[in-house]
Amino acid sequence: MSSELTHLDRLEAESIHIMREVMADAAKPVMLYSVGKDSAVMLHLARKAFYPSPPPFPLLHVDTTWKFQAMYELRDRMAAESGMELIVYQNPEAKARGINPFDHGPLHTDMWKTEGLKQALDLHGFDVAFGGARRDEEKSRAKERIFSFRTATHGWDPKKQRPELWNLYNARKAKGESIRVFPISNWTELDVWQYIARENIPIVPLYFAAPRPTVERDGLLLMVDDDRFPLAEGEVPVERSVRFRTLGCYPLTGAVESQASTLSEVIQEMLLTTTSERQGRIIDKDGGDASMEKKKQEGYF
């Protein structure tokens, strides 16, 4: 029998090794769970890494109250199935001020997500947070370490990151400092999809094409997911067969017109497509060219 491991086998083994390594030095780890396909893979890997024990950390969903309904449904189901504690955090100030993507633009992401995440980590005293970011997503992430250090104020200094050699991770830190760990750093979008197919991992149905009520705004197709969506005078949602390549807040996430209703078809469309994954997201384009790098220095995941 040829026992040569495939690239997916090697990626899986590496991710599991990283998750277990965190347990050696972490006082209070947590897994960030955003309900997207990357989070689905992360949760699955965590269950594999610690089986037969349940993963020895809770899931944290930094909620904006503006996610798709279907995401909330899958989130609650997966938390129950994995036997892990689910912590849902909503920034109380954003809630009180009614911050929303329609009226507040970039402030929406800043307050609900960036600030919300910092508050949640501080509130619970989590010292290590697992995230599902991948190096193939965006240029500044290609240089991100697997163990990424944050100052006590959650800042990221690209010059102060520790060199990572072999599979040796230095997870030592001073009081107040925290680490973001990205176990699927070396996965690509195709790897994630193929692994979901191979392992039969449940994902939000929004990734598959179906007739959905949509309107067109600034070149993006937005789904009218609930009645908070402010329609312009005379604007009527149009039913289109659409799906989503990434999932976030529904008013900020552009759909693509598609007929791909199975995993194979979705992968097929992904491989033949000509635009990159993050293009459907508005967030990258604030502040021009280096916007993700800037967000990261401010503490955005």
Place this chain on the structure above:
Amino acid sequence: MTDPIYVTDALIAEDIDAYLAGHEKKSLLRFITCGSVDDGKSTLIGRLLYDSKMIFEDQLAALEADSKRVGTQGQEIDFALLVDGLAAEREQGITIDVAYRFFTTEKRKFIVADTPGHEQYTRNMVTGASTADLAVILIDARKGVLTQTRRHSFLAHLIGIKHIVLAVNKMDLVGYDKAVFDRITLAYRAFASEIGITNFTAIPISGFKGDNITAPSDNTPWFKGPALIEHLENVEVGAAADEAKPFRLPVQWVNRPNLDFRGFSGQLASGKIKPGDAVRILPSGKTTTVDRIVTLDGDLDEAVAGQSVTLTLADEVDCSRGDVIAAADNPPEAADQFEATLVWMADEAMIPGRAYWLKLATQSVSATVQAPKYEINVNTLDHLAAKTLELNGIGVVEMSTDKPITFEAYGDNRTLGGFILIDKLTNATVAAGMLHFSLRRAQNVHWQATDIDRDMRANLKNQRPALLWFTGLSGSGKSTIANLVEKKLHRMNRHSFLLDGDNVRHGLNRDLGFTEADRIENIRRVGEVAKLMTDAGLIVITAFISPFKAERELVRAMLPEGEFLEIFIDTPLAEAERHDVKGLYKKARAGQLKNFTGIDSPYEAPENPEIRIDTTAMTPDEAADLIIDRLLG
């Protein structure tokens, strides 16, 4: 550019399931590209991504716009802009860190570490190379083998990369001249054999024009070898070799969901394992057999090098994180003194004698490094005498750990031979190392157990041994107070010994000066002497400036918990300088005395000393009483 290797769209469109079935079986090759600033490295990587369709239309549109705005290729596409990530670098037009890129061909999936060519970034290249199976060394055809080429080749070889590709780039700029290519290949071969590289593959390419990247180029009909991608797709890498080695599994985590299950989780560093195989747990040496290989997908019949698994054992043996489960008949050795090659990665130079954390596989121990036997000049490969290693310095050193670690030579096993050193105070990763072998003296010098132990000696004296470690600026009053403490102890019939800084320097430490390294060795020796004396049952009192936290912590770690009492004689610098009984501050201020603490050498005040004496608030006599109260109370 269309090329048969990448015409997969048809298959994807027609039979996606067949495509995915094929793709799922692809293997993985990790490689690094090394070259100097202008060798066209980023351009080559950009080209690989572009040709393998890893660049989408929106990225391409942005690339075209950027190329015109800040590109260096006129109106043509500047592929380098695709891979230069961080904002500051893009403006300077250089890459300053390791970046990882991904692409896939028909046969393989690739992870590329893009590492910079500047001399000051040896650190980054070693980092990128540590996970690579293959290195692509880029040479500008117009310039030939340069100093940087030698450096990159040496580093790739040092880190154990077996497959070297010499990519002679910019062939378009020398008219695709065979003679140029042959001359460079010949020159490289001469150099490579000098450093022990016996085998490499030379390919004439143009990253900019795309020659010999994905397919043989019509511009080089004289070249009969493979195109770059073809070579990368077919080169045999070491997975099979790792499996052929003896079984080793460093234990990462003990899996204990309930009282009925105890599993040991880890990634196989080498070899393979089946239920029923005999294994030995190191360092304890206990033997047992493997009962099950447990995964979420069900038990496995076999696990091989590279897999992450959980093992259960047939017997209840002690085993925890840091232990290594190994083939019973062929276990690795354990030792506490080694020779190793170190690559220094921190701005702060190596300090011989200082204790660092050493992490090797899942083991973490305290380690001290001696002054290098020699440093290697990466440009000339000469061996140079050195007292320390600075950032990007590479040297061969002897080192010792505070307890034995299970290891193998780096050349035999990267996982059990590669390690990092971590600064105990800043937690920064300061060095990468590769173990060569254990030192004979570690193998042959054993601890001699004595019949009378330290408790028996202390009981006879009717006291608990302790080390009262005074620290503070010169002139703060350490010696005065320490002396008073000993006088009072003596009156109370306590057996003590005062080790005074100046006195020790007249004898035991007369060979040491006042450089940072010598001051650390001074403290280390005093610590060892004090430890022997506490073993003898004495209350030891020391009065040394001991300005560095790391050394005070080193001594603390030598003693049993609770026996080290740090006493911080807290006197403001101005106050100490005003006293200046020995006239040393005056000399230091005049520049006649170098490395003087508080003047041109730092004093790192203790954060949580056992006792703090504020000399502006109490007399030496009061201070001595307070210390004795705390010691005996």
